[in-house]
Each structure stands twice: as C-alpha cells, then as structure tokens.
Amino acid sequence: xxxxxxxxxxxxxxxxxxxxxxxxxxxxxxxxxxxxxxxxxxxxxxxxxxxxxxxxxxxxxxxxxxxxxxxxxxxxxxxxxxxxxxxxxxxxxxxxxxxxxxxxxxxxxxxxxxxxxxxxxxxxxxxxxxxxxxxxxxxxxxxxxxxxxxxxxxxxxxxxxxxxxxxxxxxxxxxxxxxxxxxxxxxxxxxxxxxxx
Numbered sequence: 001x002x003x004x005x006x007x008x009x010x011x012x013x014x015x016x017x018x019x020x021x022x023x024x025x026x027x028x029x030x031x032x033x034x035x036x037x038x039x040x041x042x043x044x045x046x047x048x049x050x051x052x053x054x055x056x057x058x059x060x061x062x063x064x065x066x067x068x069x070x071x072x073x074x075x076x077x078x079x080x081x082x083x084x085x086x087x088x089x090x091x092x093x094x095x096x097x098x099x100x101x102x103x104x105x106x107x108x109x110x111x112x113x114x115x116x117x118x119x120x121x122x123x124x125x126x127x128x129x130x131x132x133x134x135x136x137x138x139x140x141x142x143x144x145x146x147x148x149x150x151x152x153x154x155x156x157x158x159x160x161x162x163x164x165x166x167x168x169x170x171x172x173x174x175x176x177x178x179x180x181x182x183x184x185x186x187x188x189x190x191x192x193x194x195x196x197x
Contacts, residue, residue, distance in 0.1 A: 001025060001026065001027050001037060001038060001039055002019065002024055002025065002026040002027070002038065002039065002040045002041075002042065002195065003026070003027055003028070003029035003035060003037070003038035003040070003041050003042070004016065004019070004026055004027070004028055004029070004042045004044065005028075005029050005030070005034075005035065005041060005042070005043050005044075005061075005065075006028045006029065006030045007030075007043075007052055007055040007056055007059065008055050009046060009047040009051060009052065009055070011044050011046045011179075011181065012028065012044060014044075014179075014181040014182060015042060015044045015078070015181045016028075017181065018180065018181040018187065018188060018191050019191070019195075022188055022191060022192045022195065024191075024192075024195050026042075029041075030059065031059065031061065032059075032060060032061050032064035035061060035064045035065055035068050036064065036068065038068065038073060039073065039074075040073065040074045040075075040076070040194070040195065041065070041069075041073055041074070041075045041076070042075075042076045042077075042078065042081075042194075043065075043075070043076070043077045043078065043081035043084065044078045044079070044081055044181075045077065045079045045080025045081035045082070045083070045084065046079065046143075047080060048091060048092065049080060049083060049084070049088075049089040049091040049092045049095065049097075049105065049146070050089075050091065050092025050094070050095040052080055052084060053084060053092070053095045053096065053097060054095060056084075062098070065098070066098060069100065069172065069173060072171075072172050073172065074172045074174070074194065074197055075172060075173050075174065076174045076175070076176070076191075076194050077174070077175040077176070078175075078176055078179060078180065078181070079143070079144055079176070079177060079178070079179055080144075081175065082148060082165075082168060082175030082176060082177055083097070083105040083146060083147075083148055083177075084097055084098050085097065085098050085100045085101050085168070085173065085175055086098075086099070086100075086101050086102070086103050086104060086105055086148060087099045087101075087102060087103060087104060088104050088105070089104055089105035089146055090104055090105065090106055090107050090146065091105065091107065091145075091146050100173060101151060101153060101168070101170070102151075103148075103149060103151065104149075105146040105147065105148055106146060106147055106149055106164075107145060107146050108145060108146070108147065108160065108161055108162075109161055109162075112160070112161045114145040115143055115144055115145045116142050116143070116144055116145070116147075116160045117142065117143045118141070118142065118143075119139045119140065119141055119142075120139065120140070120142050120158050120159075120160060120178075121137045121138065121139050121158070122137065122138055122139075122140065122156040122157065122158050122166050122167070122178075123136070123137060123156065123157045123158075123159075124136050124137070124138065124155070124156045124167075125154075125155045125156060127155065128155035128156060128167060128169060129155075129169060129174075129193070129197060130155065130167055130169060130174050130176070130190060130193055130194060130197075131155065131167060131190065131193075132193060133189075133193075134186065134189070134190070138186055139186075140166075140178035140179075140180070140183040140186065140187065141178055141179050141182040141183045141184075141187070142158070142160075142177065142178045142179070143179060143182075144177060147160075147162075147164035147165070147177065148165040148168065148175075148177065149164060149165065150163055150164060150165055151165055151168070153165075153168045153169060153170040154166075154167065154168060155167045155168065155169045158177065158178075164177070165177065166178060174194060176190070
C-alpha cells in the first residue's frame, strides 16, 4: 500500500486527488507503524524546513523513515520533501535534515523574487526513470524559496536565477522540487511512473 505521510502541514488533499485520479490505492500514515506497512512512501512538503523536520522528530518517525528507505522501499519527496533529504537547509540552520544526501538547501539570492512560483521548464537527463517518456524540456509547476544545489543524483535541472536540482534519483529514492499534483496531466504521468516503478 502506498503511504502518504501526514506530518501536519503537507498539501495532502492535492496529492490524494492525484492518486485517486490515476486509480492508485493509498493510505495516510502519521506514525511509525504506518511507515512500516507501506510498500511505497510519498512525503509531500509545503511550509518550513524546520517545522517539517521537528514534526518528524516529535512524531518519532525519523529513524523508521530512514530505515524503510534504506531497506529499499520506494520513496518520493515532493518540494520540501526533496529538500528534507539533505543534511540541512539555510531556512533552519539549527535543524538536521534526513542526511541521505550531502549539502544544504539554499535560499535564492536576496534580489530574486521569491517564492519562485509558476511554470518553469526542466532540462531532463535521458537516464531519468521518473521522467521516462517525458519530453526533454517539460513545463511543471513550482512554488519554493529554497532549492537543492546541483548534485550527482540530479536527473533534471531547472534554472531560476541559478541552475538547481529539479529531480533527484538514487536507487529507490526520488525527489522533485516541482509539484506534480499541481502540474496537470504531465504531473499525473510522473506520479503514475513512480507508482509503477
């Protein structure tokens, strides 16, 4: 069963609507037991990096989430869910990220208009599993003020004042900076691809 993890601030209804539209069975999980039962995990993310990670710790699910990911359970982090995979974020320097990937989420430059909100194109690498069958420069919907710098696991790049990681893939771990649940038919296709992996 696919588990959408509910840490109290995610855009759950939009993600639920997306899964319902593609006919995927899912459950909402809000504890470690829900994560242990999941065959796939989606971590949606809106809000503040510190608030999200503090919520995961208060719910005592950080280690269970990491254990399930390390055990090979497919994981999809959306927006802040992608940023949570890093060691930390400039948004909350005192809070540890999940630490699966090195580095910090960075804030766009002070002279940039933030949040970066709206449709933007990606440069997709052909080996991306999540974007298989997608055109090389698709448009998807973004809403964020912090970004994941380019890294070895980047499989698609977006440029907004600087190039940054728009899609991260490493084994069973997937993360997207855009919101597939707000990106129309293409977003549905990307979520379906994750479900069918």
